[in-house]
Amino acid sequence: MIIKGGIVYDPTNGIFGEEMDIFLEKGKVVEEAKGKEIDARGLLVMPGGVDAHAHVAGTKVNTGRIMRPEDARSGLEPKTKLLRPCTGYTVPNCYAIGYRYARMGYTTVFEAATPIIESRHTHEELEEIPIVDKGALTLFGSNWEVLECVRDDDLDKLAAYVAWGLRASRGYGVKVVNPGGGEAWGFGTNVKGLDDPVPNFDTTPREIIRGLVKANEMLNLPHSVHLHTNNLGKPGNYTTVLDTMDTVKDITSTRDRQVLHVTHMQFSSYGGTGWRDFESEAPQIAEYFNRNDHVTMDMGQMIFGNATTMTADGPLEYNNARLLHAKWSNHDIELEDSSGVVPLVYGRKMPVNAIQWAIGLELALLTESPWKTLLTTDHPNGGPFVNYPEVITLLMSKAKREEEMATLHELVAKRTVLPTIERELDWGDIAVMTRAAPAKVLGLAEKGHLGVGADADVTVYDLRPEKIDPARDHKRVKEALGRVKYTIKGGEVVVRDGEIVAVPRGRTYWVDASVPEKDAERVQVDLVEKFEKYYSIQKSNYMVQDAYVTDPVVVKAGVI
Numbered sequence: 001m002i003i004k005g006g007i008v009y010d011p012t013n014g015i016f017g018e019e020m021d022i023f024l025e026k027g028k029v030v031e032e033a034k035g036k037e038i039d040a041r042g043l044l045v046m047p048g049g050v051d052a053h054a055h056v057a058g059t060k061v062n063t064g065r066i067m068r069p070e071d072a073r074s075g076l077e078p079k080t081k082l083l084r085p086c087t088g089y090t091v092p093n094c095y096a097i098g099y100r101y102a103r104m105g106y107t108t109v110f111e112a113a114t115p116i117i118e119s120r121h122t123h124e125e126l127e128e129i130p131i132v133d134k135g136a137l138t139l140f141g142s143n144w145e146v147l148e149c150v151r152d153d154d155l156d157k158l159a160a161y162v163a164w165g166l167r168a169s170r171g172y173g174v175k176v177v178n179p180g181g182g183e184a185w186g187f188g189t190n191v192k193g194l195d196d197p198v199p200n201f202d203t204t205p206r207e208i209i210r211g212l213v214k215a216n217e218m219l220n221l222p223h224s225v226h227l228h229t230n231n232l233g234k235p236g237n238y239t240t241v242l243d244t245m246d247t248v249k250d251i252t253s254t255r256d257r258q259v260l261h262v263t264h265m266q267f268s269s270y271g272g273t274g275w276r277d278f279e280s281e282a283p284q285i286a287e288y289f290n291r292n293d294h295v296t297m298d299m300g301q302m303i304f305g306n307a308t309t310m311t312a313d314g315p316l317e318y319n320n321a322r323l324l325h326a327k328w329s330n331h332d333i334e335l336e337d338s339s340g341v342v343p344l345v346y347g348r349k350m351p352v353n354a355i356q357w358a359i360g361l362e363l364a365l366l367t368e369s370p371w372k373t374l375l376t377t378d379h380p381n382g383g384p385f386v387n388y389p390e391v392i393t394l395l396m397s398k399a400k401r402e403e404e405m406a407t408l409h410e411l412v413a414k415r416t417v418l419p420t421i422e423r424e425l426d427w428g429d430i431a432v433m434t435r436a437a438p439a440k441v442l443g444l445a446e447k448g449h450l451g452v453g454a455d456a457d458v459t460v461y462d463l464r465p466e467k468i469d470p471a472r473d474h475k476r477v478k479e480a481l482g483r484v485k486y487t488i489k490g491g492e493v494v495v496r497d498g499e500i501v502a503v504p505r506g507r508t509y510w511v512d513a514s515v516p517e518k519d520a521e522r523v524q525v526d527l528v529e530k531f532e533k534y535y536s537i538q539k540s541n542y543m544v545q546d547a548y549v550t551d552p553v554v555v556k557a558g559v560i
């Protein structure tokens with residue numbers, strides 16, 4: 001296939017708006033090829049989009065669906081000859097997830113949190129999400145074996161357990177949520193900061209973070225530790241985040257990437273001493289990113305309207321439910337973590353929500369390098385992923401931001417600096433934040449770019465970058481971003497003129513990391529005891545078997 005004459009943005013390869021042809025063959029980008037021509041003359045062309053953080057599969061998503069039956073009616077799309085029926089807006093069904101990403105030009109999405117014990121369910125749902133390639137990050141931050149290894153300062157054993165946990169869950173990377181807090185929640189409490197001890201384990205969040213970051217680097221994993229910070233969602237939490245990022249600054253990355261990815265930073269950039277004097281501290285966070293290169297973040301942009309929050313941060317969801325008098329689901333995941341689900345509504349006239357909305361945008365606009373700020377809504381926590389076109393147009397148009405701010409609670413002007421920000425991102429910045437950077441942050445060498453050897457995942461937008469001004473024509477831009485001209489996945493046209501025309505199966509990435517035999521054996525001794533004494537199921541029923549991942553991409557890593 002030849003994609004003819006597009007205006008190409010491929011930041012990884014230093015291409016920013018050059019007219020060129022792209023050749024695809026056998027699912028890859030190649031130097032030269034013959035075959036079907038796609039007319040992209042004058043149209044905006046980018047690599048397929050990569051979402052590095054969304055909650056799209058697993059038990060918590062299903063809990064969200066059960067708790068919000070009305071959500072199903074809001075996104076109905078009937079069955080067609082080609083397509084399965086779709087339901088849902090904040091918690092869409094599996095088919096809708098694949099189709100809707102594809103229609104926006106996205107070809108890869110990573111599920112942000114799966115406990116090992118529930119990973120078979122996660123993969124069953126990932127298998128049912130069509131078109132896009134996938135992966136899942138495995139939860140380690142309150143896991144008993146992790147806490148014991150950290151307490152004993154036994155990094156070799158910790159690395160061996162992480163390697164085993166990734167294999168057991170067919171997971172791609174190390175996710176840490178409110179480290180230690182999930183365990184504390186089992187006793188009805190929480191950890192209050194980096195040095196607050198975890199009940200019964202004689203260790204602290206700081207030690208857990210440092211231990212897992214070191215183990216992650218020992219294992220040479222493609223992705224860094226992916227962290228949801230302690231105190232997330234609380235006024236004044238920005239100091240916790242700054243301290244967290246500083247505490248891993250001395251650890252060297254063994255790959256060409258960050259040592260820590262702090263996720264949905266919007267929820268961790270809060271000032272004030274309580275909800276009454278709640279304010280944005282995004283400028284402080286952005287300044288830290290402008291001075292440091294060892295960390296990356298994603299926005300976690302908030303979208304007004306319905307959201308279904310779901311997280312392994314159990315105590316956070318308890319607080320949300322109490323504050324909002326909302327429905328609440330609470331879950332203790334055996335030896336591994338806690339979690340909770342709370343449906344809620346973000347309101348334009350609610351001061352806290354208006355400020356949260358501004359914070360996400362401030363983070364992206366005040367951080368100079370787009371390589372450090374991935375575009376996410378933490379679907380469906382900040383809002384559903386189908387709103388990415390909305391977020392992109394907000395970043396590209398000050399006029400649009402002003403239109404929106406006029407509809408919000410007036411405190412947004414006093415408690416944030418958003419009204420003073422002139423910056424408008426360009427297509428190069430957007431291509432970085434939605435493709436090149438997420439692929440680099442995740443360590444996906446064949447995604448997020450269009451160099452020879454890259455996956456043949458390409459988006460052609462119905463937009464002429466040389467004729468349209470996104471700062472002014474933001475309505476037209478948003479529409480075009482939501483229904484692309486073409487999405488090409490693995491060399492096959494899957495979307496044409498905003499409609500799905502083919503439904504291939506996606507592949508699932510997971511990481512197989514090798515460790516020294518003696519450490520692997522020491523872990524097995526511990527696990528035999530834990531399965532006998534504590535787990536409700538046997539180890540043989542716990543592991544994700546090959547049958548659960550029918551089209552795997554196994555990425556090798558390990559202790560050198």
Ligand SMILES: [Zn+2]
Pocket residue numbers: 053054055112263264378381
């Ligand atoms: Zn998340």
